Amino acid sequence: MKTIAVVCVSGGVDSCVSAAVAAQxxxxxxxxxxxxxxxxxxxxxCFRDIADFYKVEKRLVVELGWLGKIGxxxxxxxxxxxxxxxxxxxxxxSTYVPFRNANILSAAVAWAExxxxxxxxxxxxxxxxxxxxxxxxxxxxxxxxAVGLGTRPxxxxxxxTPVLAMSKAEVVRKGRELGAPxxxxxxxxxxxxxxxxxxxxxxxxxxxxxxxxxxxxxxxGKK
Amino acid sequence: MKTIAVVCVSGGVDSCVSAAVAAQxxxxxxxxxxxxxxxxxxxxxCFRDIADFYKVEKRLVVELGWLGKIGxxxxxxxxxxxxxxxxxxxxxxSTYVPFRNANILSAAVAWAExxxxxxxxxxxxxxxxxxxxxxxxxxxxxxxxAVGLGTRPxxxxxxxTPVLAMSKAEVVRKGRELGAPxxxxxxxxxxxxxxxxxxxxxxxxxxxxxxxxxxxxxxxGKK
Numbered sequence: 519m520k521t522i523a524v525v526c527v528s529g530g531v532d533s534c535v536s537a538a539v540a541a542q543x544x545x546x547x548x549x550x551x552x553x554x555x556x557x558x559x560x561x562x563x564c565f566r567d568i569a570d571f572y573k574v575e576k577r578l579v580v581e582l583g584w585l586g587k588i589g590x591x592x593x594x595x596x597x598x599x600x601x602x603x604x605x606x607x608x609x610x611x612s613t614y615v616p617f618r619n620a621n622i623l624s625a626a627v628a629w630a631e632x633x634x635x636x637x638x639x640x641x642x643x644x645x646x647x648x649x650x651x652x653x654x655x656x657x658x659x660x661x662x663x664a665v666g667l668g669t670r671p672x673x674x675x676x677x678x679t680p681v682l683a684m685s686k687a688e689v690v691r692k693g694r695e696l697g698a699p700x701x702x703x704x705x706x707x708x709x710x711x712x713x714x715x716x717x718x719x720x721x722x723x724x725x726x727x728x729x730x731x732x733x734x735x736x737x738x739g740k741k
Numbered sequence: 742m743k744t745i746a747v748v749c750v751s752g753g754v755d756s757c758v759s760a761a762v763a764a765q766x767x768x769x770x771x772x773x774x775x776x777x778x779x780x781x782x783x784x785x786x787c788f789r790d791i792a793d794f795y796k797v798e799k800r801l802v803v804e805l806g807w808l809g810k811i812g813x814x815x816x817x818x819x820x821x822x823x824x825x826x827x828x829x830x831x832x833x834x835s836t837y838v839p840f841r842n843a844n845i846l847s848a849a850v851a852w853a854e855x856x857x858x859x860x861x862x863x864x865x866x867x868x869x870x871x872x873x874x875x876x877x878x879x880x881x882x883x884x885x886x887a888v889g890l891g892t893r894p895x896x897x898x899x900x901x902t903p904v905l906a907m908s909k910a911e912v913v914r915k916g917r918e919l920g921a922p923x924x925x926x927x928x929x930x931x932x933x934x935x936x937x938x939x940x941x942x943x944x945x946x947x948x949x950x951x952x953x954x955x956x957x958x959x960x961x962g963k964k
Contacts, residue, residue, distance in 0.1 A: 578811065584803045584848070588855045610893060616854035617847055620891050624843040625807070631839035632811045652891035660890050664883035668843055668875035670833060 520545040522576070522635035523678070524626045529564025531703050531723060532641030532681050535689050537568060538698035539680040540639045547576035547633055551622050553615065554586020554594040557709040567702040576633065580625045591615040593707070610649040611718075613707070619652035620661065623677065627665050630675050637676045638665075643689065644682050655682060686726035694732055701735035712739045743768040745799070745858035746901070747849045752787025754926050754946060755864030755904050758912050760791060761921035762903040763862045770799035770856055774845050776838065777809020777817040780932040790925040799856065803848045814838040816930070833872040834941075836930070842875035843884065846900065850888050853898050860899045861888075866912065867905050878905060909949035917955055924958035935962045 523544035527533045528551075540546045550565040552558050562579070569577055586594030592612040619642060626638040642653045651657065662677040669675060681689045693700050705723040706713035713720050715738035727734040746767035750756045751774075763769045773788040775781050785802070792800055809817030815835040842865060849861040865876045874880065885900040892898060904912045916923050928946040929936035936943050938961035950957040 578807065580807045581804070584801065585851055588801065588852050614893075615851075617851040617888075617892055620847040620887065621844075621851060624840055624847045628808055628838075628840040628844060629811050651893055654890065657887060657891040660883065660887035664843065664880060664887050665840075667877065667883050668880040669840055670837075670874055 522547055522633050523637040523639055524549055524630040524633065524635050525639040526551070526622055526626050526641065527565050527568055528641070529561035529568065529704050530641070531693065531700060531705060532643045532689055534568055534700060534703045535693040535696070535698050536639045536641035536680050537572060538693060538696040541572055542696070544637065546572060546574055547629070547635060548574045549626050549629060550579045551582055551625065552579065553582040553618065556593060556707050557704060560704050560709050564702055564704045568699060571699045571702060578629055582621055585615060585618065585621060610651070614650050617652060623661060627669065627675055631669050631673050636674060637678050639678045639680065641681055642679050643686065645685055658682070686722060687729035690726050690730040690732055703736070712737055714739055745770055745856050746860040746862055747772055747853040747856065747858050748862040749774070749845055749849050749864065750788050750791055751864070752784035752791065752927050753864070754916065754923060754928060755866045755912055757791055757923060757926045758916040758919070758921050759862045759864035759903050760795060761916060761919040764795055765919070767860065769795060769797055770852070770858060771797045772849050772852060773802045774805055774848065775802065776805040776841065779816060779930050780927060783927050783932050787925055787927045791922060794922045794925060801852055805844055808838060808841065808844060833874070837873050840875060846884060850892065850898055854892050854896050859897060860901050862901045862903065864904055865902050866907070866909065868908055881905070909945060910952035913949050913953040913955055926959070935960055937962055
């Protein structure tokens with residue numbers, strides 16, 4: 519029998535491919551976090567579609583609405599505009615949500631400990647989000663140590679970030695190789711039916727598919 | 742002007758005394774977490790009373806109800822009985838909530854980063870909760886490193902656990918010394934008006950006040 523792994527699934531390409539990697543060697547349990555991100559409704563649909571695709575029975579949606587409400591991010595603050603044409607600029611993007619990945623991982627580890635899971639998968643991606651401090655390898659290493667010390671001795675929960683060091687194009691290729699349902703994913707910052715194709719997140723996605731030489735299977739609005 | 746510190750205030754003696762320590766050198770911002778603990782309503786009242794005492798303006802109540810719902814703890818699972826007469830037994834108590842302190846600290850750090858706070862205070866207590874893995878000094882040290890790596894470089898948020906290494910009697914004495922409002926605190930596992938005086942948490946508290954030679958200022962029900 520496969521051991522359980524909790525997979526944090528936002529509904530984007532990175533988490534979908536991480537789920538595909540996890541499913542190779544584990545029985546995946548899917549966790550989704552709502553924190554007031556702009557595309558919350560659309561992401562939740564993708565979470566459910568990808569969970570159905572992998573026939574995942576154990577599902578948990580965690581509400582961290584307060585994380586969006588404390589402010590500090592254009593990803594959750596609807597009075598700030600979505601960044602467009604920012605690719606390549608220096609510094610921490612306005613979409614950074616303070617300590618978000620620690621909050622997501624802490625939730626995932628708590629659930630993992632209850633389920634007796636051996637691992638927590640997170641689709642963080644260092645290169646394309648290099649400005650986010652909680653997307654760096656050093657952070658995950660330190661957090662992993664805190665997990666080892668802060669859970670039951672018999673728990674042994676590993677933090678696994680399978681796409682962390684890949685380029686976005688490599689993530690797309692890996693997804694294709696593993697048969698991940700990329701057509702069910704959502705990257706756009708906007709909470710709509712058709713992706714805008716203009717926000718930074720759409721641009722990163724389009725560039726990645728182009729570099730991978732694989733057609734992006736989702737439709738886009740008028741550019 | 743004093744720098745801001747986020748203080749995690751459950752409403753018990755340990756967090757009240759930690760708030761008193763924080764208030765000596767910081768402008769305290771109070772955080773309370775609801776996670777479906779049995780005494781949730783009573784604890785929230787204490788949080789507000791202690792915040793009023795210290796004239797705290799910045800207050801945040803974070804709902805982590807899912808943490809109680811995933812199970813695994815008699816502290817949140819009302820089908821399990823509250824432990825009585827367990828003091829001195831070995832192993833991790835049934836009241837352990839998986840990775841609770843990491844979830845509380847992650848929330849506190851996110852808020853601290855938004856506020857520009859320099860520290861997060863948590864009233865964890867190693868000796869009397871030695872069975873909880875997330876109450877050990879090693880866990881807080883590792884978590885502190887993850888905070889340093891996972892937040893903005895300019896944030897510099899320290900994790901401070903002022904009562905961690907004290908005995909419970911020392912915590913009571915420290916509280917008295919600093920004029921902490923111990924009469925506003927609540928320790929009982931039960932969500933009632935008068936503390937039961939029988940559950941493990943009441944017994945620990947009563948023993949601590951007795952050892953400190955200070956009368957416990959709160960009333961107790963018939964024992």
